[in-house]
Amino acid sequence: MLELILPRRCAGCGEAGLMLCARCVRQLAGVPFRVTSPVDTLVPVFSMGPYAGAHRGIVLAMKERGNLAVRAYAGSLLDAALAHLEARGEIPEGAGLVPAPTRAASARARGGDPVEAVCRNAGRTTHAVLRLSHAARDQSELSAADRRANLAGRVQCTGVPPGSVVVVDDVVTTGSTLHASVAKLLALGADVRACVTLCAA
Template sequence: MGLATPPHRVFPNTSPHVPVFALGPYAAPHRDVVLAMKEKNNLVIRRHTGAVLDAALAHLEARGEIPHGAVLVPAPTRKASARARGGDPVEACCRATGRPVAAVLSLDARTADQSELDAAARRANLAGAVRLTGVPGDTCIIVDDVVTTGATLQASVETLLAHGADVAACLAICAA
């Protein structure tokens, strides 16, 4: 029931230069979903979360807040984290929407885990660390599990924009 709420606009401390939407706060049930995907390696919940993301995107499209048919770009994750989790949970959720996905962002192997870093340390950690393997040809929306300070979204948007991508917005499962 709690996951069925419409997405809302959030304003992280570090601006990613485009609108950011979240499905809810980093509290139950949204927090529980993220932890199930990341910490408990629950692979099934990724499909269900993809359906919720698809509904959120359809809602934002209907309201005119994002363009129809944008390509989903999963926020970058550390390769070691993705391996430990049976794959990148955010990418799996994006793919489960049935929408076009371009997994073109990654993090440099030397990037530290962000979970214990404050906003300034997160920005410093990500400076020059987001790698791009291709530029989506269509308008894109960056998807992440949790937006905390906005540093990951900002680094991701800036990397894409610097290479000519058209980034319309960011969407997170929850906002801390």
């Protein structure tokens, strides 16, 4: 009955039917690739796809459309991407995950931090130690220079994760969030090996 009132739609393309249609599942099955960004991220960054098609769809579904179920699927995709990078020798086996920070208000509005949820659904050790101060503004409409200025001194760390870690975010655009996150962790002595994102814009 619920499906008749609120039919399930594919998180990738919006087509009525399953949580993810077969076409979007195929799009999401690619291997992670190295990306560069305007801002130096201090460690290598790997992305699981472009910010387009199914990859863009699941990010928007998680962040803007309240689709909590797709976070579990995204976690499985992240786990597969990490396994691939481990097999290639790009990251050490068993590295912990550090979700990139988000504004507390954004996390509350989205039913919890989507990136942290994806990390935990990957089944990997997750260290949610990064936070943004209340002074940080929404980054979506800011330029690369403004994003760096917005994050300067505003990434807080509640503890240094042990062992090797990988910073995870949903989208890399300018690299400002990853730079600020990695810089904060490195300054405190963390062993940051790489960053992994669901999409690269």
